[in-house]
Amino acid sequence: MxxxxxxxxxxxxxxxxxxxxxxxxxxxxxxxxxxxxxxxLLVLLLAVAVVQTLDPAGGLGVGGSTRLxxxxxxxxxxxxxxxxxxxxxxxxLLLTGGIGWGLSRAAGGLVHRLHLVRGRDVGxxxxxxxxxxxxxxxxxxxxxxxxxxxxxLLRPVxxxxxxxxxxxxxxxxxxxGLLGALAARLPGPVPVLGRAVLAGLLALAGGxxxxxxxxxxxxxxxxxxxxxxxxxAGAGATGLAGxxxxxxPNAGAAVAGLAAGPGFGIGTGTFVSASAVHLGPxxxxxxxxxxxxxxxxxxxxxxxxVLPVLAGLVTGTVVGRxxxxxxxxxxxxxxxxxxAGVGLGAATALWVLLAHGRxxxxxxxxxxxPAPATGLAVAAQxxxxxxxxxxxxxxxxxx
Numbered sequence: 001m002x003x004x005x006x007x008x009x010x011x012x013x014x015x016x017x018x019x020x021x022x023x024x025x026x027x028x029x030x031x032x033x034x035x036x037x038x039x040x041l042l043v044l045l046l047a048v049a050v051v052q053t054l055d056p057a058g059g060l061g062v063g064g065s066t067r068l069x070x071x072x073x074x075x076x077x078x079x080x081x082x083x084x085x086x087x088x089x090x091x092x093l094l095l096t097g098g099i100g101w102g103l104s105r106a107a108g109g110l111v112h113r114l115h116l117v118r119g120r121d122v123g124x125x126x127x128x129x130x131x132x133x134x135x136x137x138x139x140x141x142x143x144x145x146x147x148x149x150x151x152x153l154l155r156p157v158x159x160x161x162x163x164x165x166x167x168x169x170x171x172x173x174x175x176x177g178l179l180g181a182l183a184a185r186l187p188g189p190v191p192v193l194g195r196a197v198l199a200g201l202l203a204l205a206g207g208x209x210x211x212x213x214x215x216x217x218x219x220x221x222x223x224x225x226x227x228x229x230x231x232x233a234g235a236g237a238t239g240l241a242g243x244x245x246x247x248x249p250n251a252g253a254a255v256a257g258l259a260a261g262p263g264f265g266i267g268t269g270t271f272v273s274a275s276a277v278h279l280g281p282x283x284x285x286x287x288x289x290x291x292x293x294x295x296x297x298x299x300x301x302x303x304x305x306v307l308p309v310l311a312g313l314v315t316g317t318v319v320g321r322x323x324x325x326x327x328x329x330x331x332x333x334x335x336x337x338x339x340a341g342v343g344l345g346a347a348t349a350l351w352v353l354l355a356h357g358r359x360x361x362x363x364x365x366x367x368x369x370p371a372p373a374t375g376l377a378v379a380a381q382x383x384x385x386x387x388x389x390x391x392x393x394x395x396x397x398x399x
Contacts, residue, residue, distance in 0.1 A: 022124050025114075029128040032110050033164070036102040037073070037136045044069035044095075051239045070144035072246075073099075074151050077137055078159030080358070082150040089155075090357025090367065092246035093253075100167035103129065108171030122176050126169045133164035189336045192322040196340040200315030200382060201347045207307040208255035209248070215290035215300055244287045250368070251287050253355035256348055257369020259307040260377035264369035266291075267359070274301045283359060308378045312385030315340045319386065320393020329398065330391040337390025338383045345379020 048065045071081060076096040080089035107129050116122055137160035141151045173179035183191040254264035263273025269280020270291070277295050282288050292298050316337035323333055349371045356368035 022120075025116075025121060025124050026128045028114070029107075029110060029125045030132045032106050033103070033129040033132050033168075034136070036099065036106050037133065037140075040099055040102060041069055041073060041140075044072055047242065048072075051242065067144045067146065067149075070140050071149060071151065074137070074141055074144070074156045077156040077163060079141065079151050079156035082152075083360075084148055086360030086362075086364075087358055088360070090247070090250065090359065091159075091354060092243075093249035093355055094246045096163070096354075097249070100163055103133065103164050103167040104171030106171070107168035108175035111172045112175040116172075117176055117178070119178060122172045122178060126165060126172050129168040130161050130164040133168075134160040136160075189319070189323050189327045189332065192319055192327075192336065193340050193343055195322060196315045196318040196337075196386075197343040197347055199318045200311040200340065200344040200386070201351070203314040204256060204259075204307055204311035204344070204348065204378070205249070205252055205351075207310060208252040208259065208304075211255050211259070211300060211304045211307070212248075212251055212287075212290055215298075216287070218300075219289045219293065240284075240286055244285060247285075247287060249351075250355040250357065251290070253352045254369050255304065256307075256378070257352060257374045258301055259304040260348070260369075260374045260381070261305070262370050262373040262377060266367050267364040268366075269363055272301070273297075274305055277301075281363070283364070308381040309385045311344060311378070312341050312382030313389045315344055315382060316386035316389025316391075317393045319390040320395075321397055323394060323397075330394045333390040333394030334387040337386035337388075340390075341381075341383030341386035342379045344382045344386070345375045345377075348378040349375025 045066060048069050049062075071079075072092065072095065075081070075088070075090065076092055076099060078089075078091055080087050107125055110116075110125055111122060114121075116125065134157050137156050138153055141153050141156050145151045170179070173182070183194075257264040258272060258274065261274065263271060263276075265271045266282050266288070267280065269278070270282055271278045272291065274297060277292050277297050279291065279295060282291065292301075316333075319337045319340050320333045323336065352369050352374045353371035356366070356371060358365055359367055
């Protein structure tokens with residue numbers, strides 16, 4: 001994709017916006033955005049093929065590996081696969097994030113290369129990118145569907161449109177300079193909110209990942225047993241390890257539910273919170289070795305409850321330090337911190353919602369934490385902490 005962008009002719013001089021017709025610009029945008037699914041699917045196919053070579057029985061052929069790579073791509077866009085054991089709907093968020101990063105870089109790189117600074121031109125790039133990405137995803141859904149694994153069109157197409165629109169729009173606005181110009185027009189401390197919420201969300205995600213790592217380290221034998229539990233020797237172990245890596249952000253969202261208070265469930269038989277633990281049969285996935293070994297609530301679950309407060313403190317500190325001199329004093333910082341904490345709760349709810357999944361019918365029909373309850377709990381805890389941290393950080397910055 002980078003080499004393709006480097007060969008594109010520039011639209012003008014270093015300080016001149018590109019002058020191109022909408023049709024020519026749309027053609028260039030379509031050509032560039034096609035590189036994202038091509039490269040992404042090739043990487044997935046290569047990874048699946050490497051895993052299959054470790055299977056002493058031969059593993060899947062080229063056709064089977066291609067279908068599996070395509071199905072992973074569709075799941076990353078929110079698709080639901082109809083399998084013999086029931087519907088499968090869980091987005092591997094690490095893969096989804098990688099695709100979003102590629103789309104953002106593609107749109108931003110094209111806008112920067114052609115020196116597009118007008119809203120109309122940037123809008124054409126983003127719109128074409130979203131439509132082309134959705135069309136590719138629709139074609140892929142039709143191509144990889146089989147009698148044993150049928151993928152619908154509506155969910156992955158809508159997911160592709162949304163992902164390309166958000167990620168591509170952000171990249172295009174950022175690299176065109178329009179995002180900075182828009183932020184400069186926003187009143188008062190509003191531009192600080194976005195950075196504060198992002199900082200808090202990263203702090204919360206980092207804390208949840210750390211809790212997950214500690215829980216896995218406490219049961220290394222269980223994780224190893226689950227990793228090698230499938231047939232195919234190295235193929236089964238490598239495949240499960242790779243799948244666990246792709247689902248790491250999903251597991252982090254479940255920990256966020258535990259830290260906030262509502263807890264998380266894996267179907268109807270397993271539920272974990274800081275007040276109760278109920279264990280039942282779960283899929284043989286190495287990540288699930290992090291579950292408690294007994295019905296007793298582990299100490300780690302109690303300690304994890306501090307994470308929303310810590311994320312709120314990070315959020316409020318960013319607010320207090322980023323406010324401009326004429327934005328107000330400690331009271332303003334406290335109010336903005338409170339608003340940023342509520343925004344962090346909304347962002348957490350979205351993360352948990354995207355991570356939620358379904359692994360079949362009946363007992364595994366719902367996997368993950370409850371998004372509304374988790375978001376409200378994080379908003380309440382982080383909002384109070386962010387208000388206090390914002391006031392203190394603002395006082396220290398002005399003293």
